[in-house]
Amino acid sequence: MATTLRKNREIKIENKLNEEPVSKDNKVIYDTRGLNLWYGETQALKNIDLPIQENHVTAIIGPSGCGKSTYIKTLNRMVELVPSVRTTGEILYRGKNIFERSYRVEELRTRVGMVFQKPNPFPKSIFENVAYGPKVHGIRDKKILKDIVEKSLKGAAIWEEVKDRLNENAYGLSGGQQQRLCIARCLAIEPDVILMDEPTSALDPKSTLKVEELVQELKKNYSIVIVTHNMQQAARISDKTAFFLNGEVVEFDQTDRVFSTPQDLRTEDYITGRFG
Amino acid sequence: MATTLRKNREIKIENKLNEEPVSKDNKVIYDTRGLNLWYGETQALKNIDLPIQENHVTAIIGPSGCGKSTYIKTLNRMVELVPSVRTTGEILYRGKNIFERSYRVEELRTRVGMVFQKPNPFPKSIFENVAYGPKVHGIRDKKILKDIVEKSLKGAAIWEEVKDRLNENAYGLSGGQQQRLCIARCLAIEPDVILMDEPTSALDPKSTLKVEELVQELKKNYSIVIVTHNMQQAARISDKTAFFLNGEVVEFDQTDRVFSTPQDLRTEDYITGRFG
Amino acid sequence: MQDIIKNKKQSKNALRIVEKTIPVLLFAAAFVSVITTVGIVFTLIGETIMFFREVSFFEFYSGTVLRPLSPVDPQFSILPLIMGTLMTTLIAVLVAVPIGLTTAIYLSEYASKRARKVLKPMIEVLAGIPTIVYGFFAFTFVTPVLRDVIPGLSATNALSPGIVMGIMIIPLVASLSEDAMNSVPNSMREGAMALGATQLEVTFRVVIPAAISGIIASFVLGISRAIGETMIVTIASGSSKNFTFDITQSMQTMTAYIVEVTSGDAAAGTPIYYSIYAVAMTLFVFTLTMNMLARYISKRFREVY
């Protein structure tokens, strides 16, 4: 298995770390503590502890059905769209528990953007897609909107391809372009964290590459959590990797370590292709 | 990348081979020649040449959308269920062109069984599922049917698990059991060739292993074509591997060779996880 | 096994005959609907032509006086009936569209699964109540209640049956709109929600625009249902054939006219008798147009996603 080695991070984060870190560089932006989640009767997440660091790319890997999507959707409480969902434990976003009653989920989602597995642009023009978030948040000024749209499209590395057809329907774009458009849409509200759920799994190789490059680029300004079933991808782009299995975090460490010297036998089995 | 080496085949089949082979052991059972296929306007298969040998496991790999499913469905003309499909070229099954007007597609499908990506048992009892094929072909005799069902379930290595609940609905089985039931259903008409389209992609690791073992077992009596996106799987179980990309066969050779010394750069990129 | 199958060649031939004949039989059945349409047109067209031999086409569609039964000076103009139909339909639509749409929104976007499971069938009961019951209800309950509020309201009027017709078609609008909204993929809602949009913003800025073709089609179907509704107006709207916009007064719709004449005194062969065919033909063309419109709209405004 070809693992692309990444420059080593200075500080090794203990798995199941509980103390708040001090150095700016590894400030924990999202801290999951003892998270359990049930869909009705079936438990999808089991006692998850997972600190996510600022300006890092954290990859979540694991076989199908292990709870990757569920976890990432819990981070912005999107999982609650499923009516039967129940959670215990806490997730601290910048120190505040997002499950608290007074916590306004819309506010959370304004800070935390999300990109989905299948590109899901709105059936509107490219411009409207990107402008949707700012508009919702009350920005009406045409000029500002235009600036935001341009900036976001540039940030998502798609500006050149679409700048002449901003008023065309987003569904005229190719899958890869659509996905980058969705990233642009998410950048338009200037989030803090970007959650990505298998953002390249529906894309062709070339588009995949583009998105991967983009992720590397975005890391400078955003904290990124990315779910992927493609281990090579995780190895290529992430700083830290969490391996999920049956709703549990089996292993969480620096990416290179997870792929070179996995601590858990199950992790090894998985990355050597024994299952999945 | 861990490749399980298989015993070398004696005869190297040239890619794009056109002459009929002579030795029994490598008799070509399916010969695809210059096959093109369009869905409406979009071409999904481009000039495919692919000889498939008797009692071999032929794996077809390639990124999503490259035409794997389309190709395997063309082998039993199932692809024609899509109304807009158009083909040129020919596929010889045991020397006869299956696209010929006089060719009876039901007969072809009686000789060529198919197992699908998602287990697709009928919403009937386990017994009825396996007995479906024989019944459709006019076998009414209770006793014969019972024998066939038992033999097929045994052949699919699921008899022990279901023998006491043959009259229960097949949807009560687990995903892995369902898939083996579908294999049993396909064995019941004693086909010649079995086509499998990602038969394990919806299964958990344990079930996957079972099905893989089963494929190895079945190879003794059947010729098998298997589509998979799991390269390790292809490496583990197949004798020959064809790598598809954008509707073309980029590489076709003995499995070990494809994985150890790919001839085409794109194949290498793919199996080293550059894309897909 | 394969041998046994080969030996069954005999039954294979029988099978082939079945395969050949079945589609023919099925086609024949499918053609019944075409024959029905042809039948309707043929039943109506002959008598309609007879009617236009006696009454000028121009007068029928441009005059404003309908006095079919007058022994001295019968006059035939469909405009009062069209006016009655339009007025009651308009009222019905004004009731059904807002309520139906908001109901659909509530059920599809806000209600919990359980609430939807209970509420939806309850609302659909409204569609299952025979129209004769609604007619009765409009005449004996809604009109008297309205008369307390609107002093000038006549005991038979266009308002009350219009409202009741609106109530009747709420489920139609709600159901179809809800279906349209349900078929908007969740991924789109998620996309909007992930940007911090509230439910309301998701609904009005994403879901409804995406479902608009289905929603409009439901309105159009509601309208054609209202146009074709008979018993409610027959009972509650009276039989005055005035060409008026005054919805507080008795008006007659095309359908009610047909009931009046068929259950009344018209002798075959008289212009009155033929007039119901001309009216029915007009009604048929009306609803046909509406349906074509609905189909056109769903095609034209369908959002691609």
Place this chain on the structure above:
Amino acid sequence: ACGEGEEGGTSEEAATSGAEETDGNNTEENNNEAGEELSGTVAIDGSGTVYPLMARIAEEFMINEQEGVSVEVSRAGTSAGMQRFVNGETDLSNASREIREEEIEELEANGIESREYKVALDGLTIVIHPDNDWANEMTEEEIKEIFVTGNITESDEIMWSDIRSDWPDEQVNFYGPNENHGTNEFFVEEIIDEQDLVQTINLQQEYSTLVTLISEDENAIGFFGYGYYANNTDELEAVAIDFGDGPVEPSLDTIEEDGEYGPFTRPVFTNLSINSAQEKPEVKAFAEYVFEVADDLAGDTGFAPLPEEELNEQLEDVQSIQ
């Protein structure tokens, strides 16, 4: 005739399966002596006005006389019913007016011989709102005058005070059944002499609508058959008409052709197909029964009975059909 106490076909199977056997017998002998069990169907259509009476008679006939016979009464209206009668679809056709010349011709053309019989009397009743305490009595002339267009004012917007100066200065609202009804025809032809009705009149198809409209309008004045008044005396008040000898209230006693309410009285009819009566004994039996019980049942359904002699004459006439 008496079928009481006899075992008739109570269940529908018995009724229809018995039909064929007895049918055969009867056509042979072609008589319908008392006590004989008949079967088959009598189809009646026509006037909605006559319907309640005819339905009542039919019901009594089926209960008391011939359980095996099904008398079906429809109410398509006089002319529509006549149309079916002319086509030979019905055996009797009720009418709230006399048969028309064209209808007779058509019957002849179709080879159907028919006879018109009077069944009962209906008194055209002028009704007002119960709170109306001024117009309780009016003269025949006043009625004939105010219902005609242009008589009092050009616009036909008539005030009560236009009729009698001491009546209120409020507009009169006119109501009546529409031209679909024989009642309208009678009013126009017999009462106002084929002049046009006031333009402001509100003509309705359904009597229920009319009753509601008038009962809710203090300035209403309307007309329809006595039956519709008699059953709604709580909501309506009848105007007593002065035909010259003082005001007369319509009632079953005064509605007689030569009675005090005579001028506003009209007969209602039924037309009998002689062909049917000859071929189907049940039709003849029923027709006879009509005239045997019409006087008893007329009152119940809001009609005044015909004089005894007239009924008997008609009964004999039916009996004489061979």
Place this chain on the structure above:
Amino acid sequence: MKQPEMKQEEYIDLDLVNRKMNKRLMLNKAVKYLFLVSTFIGLVVLAILLYRVAMDSAGWIDWQFLTDRLSSNPEIAGIRGAITGTLWLMLIVGPVTMILGISTAIYLEEYAKRGRLHSFIQTNIANLAGVPSIVFGILGLTVFVRMFGFGASVIAGALTMSLLVLPIVVVSAQEAIRSVPGFLREASYGMGATKWQTIKNVVLPASIPGIATGVILALSRAIGETAPLVVLGIPALLIPVPSGPMDNFTALPMQIYYWTIDAVLVHEYANLAAATIVVLLLVLFILNSLAILIRAKFQKRY
């Protein structure tokens, strides 16, 4: 890749966003309740309607009312004839629409090529669904009553109703057939089954719940329709109970209609009409519950 300097909070002012958020959330909540209220408007009307019918019919529904024959005397009048007539209608409309509807749906979904003919028939069915019922009445009068000489018999009424509700069955059967997942068909074809075998053995059994629901909905429409029957000329007084398809008949909605308009002559008829409405609603309720039950029971097992 050119990377513009993306500074946080450049355009989006979080304070402003938060301040607006309150308003937006409040609006969302307010509108939610508004929609809820709107949803209940229909239900309130339904409740009033049912309450009034129940009040009017109180004391009038008893065994005698259900089993006795028609009479002009409200005290002894019963609706046995109307109930039987309605049952007869269902007995014919059910199978006729089922056979025609399913056949049409299979033809359209499985056999017809997507072309002119297909879209012509499809458009035609959609149009028929919108044709007013009274027009079907005129068709039935001309064709079944007069041309075929059926008179105002059960068969004439049932055939008219069948044509009227046929589109309902066709559309729901089409939907049911369409929703049979492709993989079931593929599984069958994969075994070498022919098209008809696949339809018969796999597609139809899997779509039965949807079809049954459609037929039931069609039936409930058919037994509630009044206008076509008025046009067909159903007798107002018919005491014998129909015992076969060729017998004349009356049905529950007709009885309601006549009793409603005759209430002006005999006030108790209004109560009889209400009582009959209750019976009709009860039948409809049972039918609809059946449809819901079927839907729930067979919901997506695959």
